[in-house]
């Protein structure tokens with residue numbers, strides 16, 4: 001569901017409802033509480049890199065909107081990609097209701113909650129903890145997709 005909401009651009013950001021822009025809940029940059037920024041937010045990306053133990057986790061729009069192509073044997077990459085989106089959107093919503101909570105703590109708790117609820121994910125999560133699914137040479141499309149396009153939307 002989190003993935004579908006992300007692909008459909010259905011996050012409840014202030015600007016989506018015509019409200020004035022707010023700071024990013026992750027990095028606190030002014031007027032950046034919108035998906036255009038959040039999908040490439042460095043702080044959120046760091047939460048994912050640390051928690052999922054993937055130093056080369058992509059920080060691309062394609063990754064965030066689950067638009068990368070995965071082959072049938074890349075279940076772990078696909079699962080970790082979806083898990084990051086799940087934790088990101090749930091952290092976003094939790095933080096709205098608990099603004100004093102640390103977003104990294106929230107991110108980790110949402111990952112753990114999902115692992116608890118769906119134990120098919122645990123195998124992929126453990127695999128990611130033990131090996132780097134993304135390597136620096138697959139970190140390709142960040143530069144292409146992020147050429148100062150913080151103001152261009154999906």
Ligand SMILES: [Zn+2]
Nearest residue numbers: 024026027041
């Ligand atoms: Zn941010």
